[in-house]
Amino acid sequence: MQDTIIELGGVTKTYQQGKLDVRAVDALDLKIRAGDFAVLCGPSGSGKTTVLNMMGLLDAPTRGTVTFEGRDVSGLSAAQRATVRRDRIGFIFQAYNLIPVLTAMENAEFIMDLQGVPRPERRVRVGQILTDVGLAGLEDRRPDELSGGQQQRVAIARAIAAGPAVVLADEPTANVDSETAATILDLMETLNRERGVTFVFSSHDSLVIERAGRVVRLRDGHLESDEARS
Amino acid sequence: MLAKMAWRNLWRQKRRTLITCGSVAFGVFLAFTLTGIAENSYFRLVDTGAMMGSGHVVFQPEGWDLHPSLDRTLADATALQREADADPRVRTTLVHIQGQAMFASGSKTAGGAFIALDPAREGPDVNLFLRCLKEGELFAEAGGDGAVVGERLAQRLGLRLGKKLVYTSTDKRGEIVSDVVRIRGIFRTGVAEVDASTVLLPIDRVRKTLGYAATEATTVSVLLRDQQDAPDVARLYREAQRGAGVAVLTWDEAAPDLAGLIAVDRGMNRLFQIFVGLLIAAGILNTILMSVLERQREFGVMMAVGMPPTRLVAMVLVESVFVAVVGLIAGIVATVPWYLYLATVGIDLTPMLGDGYNVGGVLMDPTLRLFLRPRHVLAVLAGVFGLTILAGLYPAIRAGLVQPVESIRLV
Structure with missing residues (x-):
């Protein structure tokens, strides 16, 4: 039995929209296990991003519990949640969201810098990761000197460099062409298979859904299906 | 890395940063000029008064100042x-x-x-x-x-x-x-x-x-090499003359009207400089705040990946420190030639003031000159630096209040 990294227990998230309460997620139970290569899919408004935000401790549920590596994180302070995110969660965003003033190398080592990892150690580890994601020779380029696909590779390198328990990726292929998307998925799949990195995506891209090892379908904030593939 | 990011952030909007640093430099220039003109006039007033008979320190019979x-x-x-x-x-x-x-x-x-x-x-x-x-x-x-x-x-x-x-x-x-x-x-x-x-x-x-x-x-007037030694010198003589019926007065005790005039003028000058400084600081606050508001999404991402709010606040404050340092250096570079010229040559204002220009009966040199002591230079630099950091404080706190989940949604 695989270890559970994230467990959502009866999680409900309600937003205030004007005078109306909008229920984005409703009494959702979901477990993410170590080694998962899972995709959260569903139509717009189904609650994918909200679920991903709660898994990533970026947002707190209105009701229910979020357990991360066996610890209930619902009541953690903002600073404590930031520490968990820094040390245990990697993020890949739809719009890459690299820090524009940092080079590829510096972006990738950003989290390790926050962790206080000494520079020589960071450089060795990140240098290897950048090579693994196919960015050897581009270490000193800034984001505006890289293509969309290269930027997303830097984002992946940043997400995995500090050795997180899970990488959460919000629509990681939405801003790249299908060829680049396939390459990025190949890369993440390799990292999942060879390094055991756990990935959870939110996506409605059929390419991502086809390649996922587990497909969690959401509709109107409810779990519609949770299908594991061999 | 924090300092590196702060420094590079400054130069993302070169023109804006240069204008902000220019405001700081202008503040330095203005503060040095206003302080230098005022301190020169006080310095000359005191020296001129001393050379008209009262000295920087004066020995008198006790009670002579009240009933000469x-x-x-x-x-x-x-x-x-x-x-x-x-x-x-x-x-x-x-x-x-x-x-x-x-x-x-x-x-x-x-x-x-x-x-x-x-x-x-x-x-x-x-x-x-x-x-x-x-x-x-x-x-x-x-x-x-x-x-x-x-x-x-x-x-x-x-x-x-x-x-x-x-x-x-x-x-x-x-x-x-x-x-x-x-x-x-x-x-x-x-x-x-x-x-x-x-x-x-x-x-x-x-x-x-x-x-x-x-x-x-009736009097022994003491002219000092440096008028600012007057309180120390007078204290020493007072101890030596205790009980001898000799009063030892500093120039400001011997000429209270002149001292009062200088104190009021110095106070007004500082007040004016504080107002000007606050106006410049408001401009700096505006530009730093603008740069913070433009980077909400970026700050949200940094916090999402684990950057603590305090570190974000520190980064924006370091940006303010860099603005202050660059501005101070530019201000010093701009002021030095101006200061050297006015301290040594000066601008003759006789056509405007006439040659009998006096303050409180004390003759004044009608040449515009600057005079600054190291403590004035330090006070101006510390004041401008402090105001610039103060101007960066609110934007820095705003940066630290960014909610990552909301900021990331921004496009």
Whole structure:
């Protein structure tokens, strides 16, 4: 039995929209296990991003519990949640969201810098990761000197460099062409298979859904299906 | 990495950063100029006042400042002079007898004040009246019969060089005494009331007239190499003269009107500078805040991946520190040539002010100059630096309040 990294227990998230309460997620139970290569899919408004935000401790549920590596994180302070995110969660965003003033190398080592990892150690580890994601020779380029696909590779390198328990990726292929998307998925799949990195995506891209090892379908904030593939 | 990011962030909007740094530099330039002009005028005022007889530190008989009269004297003024002369901080000491007298020439009379001095110790470098001599010269002997008068008094009494002047005063015992001297010189300070009432007389002759002993006088004025040593020097002398019936006053105690004038002017100047500084700080706050609001999404991402809010606040504050440092350096570079020019050459304002420009009866040099002490430079730099950091504080706090989940949604 695989270890559970994230467990959502009866999680409900309600937003205030004007005078109306909008229920984005409703009494959702979901477990993410170590080694998962899972995709959260569903139509717009189904609650994918909200679920991903709660898994990533970026947002707190209105009701229910979020357990991360066996610890209930619902009541953690903002600073404590930031520490968990820094040390245990990697993020890949739809719009890459690299820090524009940092080079590829510096972006990738950003989290390790926050962790206080000494520079020589960071450089060795990140240098290897950048090579693994196919960015050897581009270490000193800034984001505006890289293509969309290269930027997303830097984002992946940043997400995995500090050795997180899970990488959460919000629509990681939405801003790249299908060829680049396939390459990025190949890369993440390799990292999942060879390094055991756990990935959870939110996506409605059929390419991502086809390649996922587990497909969690959401509709109107409810779990519609949770299908594991061999 | 935080400092590296802060530095690079500054140059993302080069023009905006240059304008902000330029505001800081302008603040430095303005503060140095305003402080330099004001401090120069205070410095000159005090020195000029000192050279008009009061000194930076003065020995007087106790109570003389409230009731100056010729029957109150320093019994051994020359001993005080010797004691002060031994202090390396002292440039020179001047023994004077200062009092009121009636001056007459022919049938004309006028009231006024005399300063009896030793010509061997006084010259244009320590005595403002001698610096302003228009005709003749200072009498040569302390026991001679020479006198130097103000131009207006000379005109009023119809005096010319070589003419006789009779002065009448009260001696040490309160008896009316008089003596005759000859005019050897005429001065014009430009201050009408001084030029219309002041006469310089030879001290030994005046001692004889007033019945004073050879060492007796009313004041011993001490001119210091640096006027800011006055409180320390005065404190030392006060301790030495305790119980001897000798009062030791600093220039501001001896001339409270002048000291009050300087204090009020300095206060107004600082207030004005604070207002100008706040205006500049408001501009800096505006630009730093704008740069923070533009980076909400970026800050949200940094916090999402684990950057603590305190570190984000620190990063924006470091950006403000860099703006302050660059601005201060630019300000110093811009001010140094300006300062050197005005400190050494100056701008002659005589056409605007005339040559009798005075403040509170103290003659002022009508040349615009700057004078700054190291403490003024440090105060200006610290003030501008502090205001710039203060201007960056609110934007920094705003950056730390970013909610990652909301900021990431922003496009």
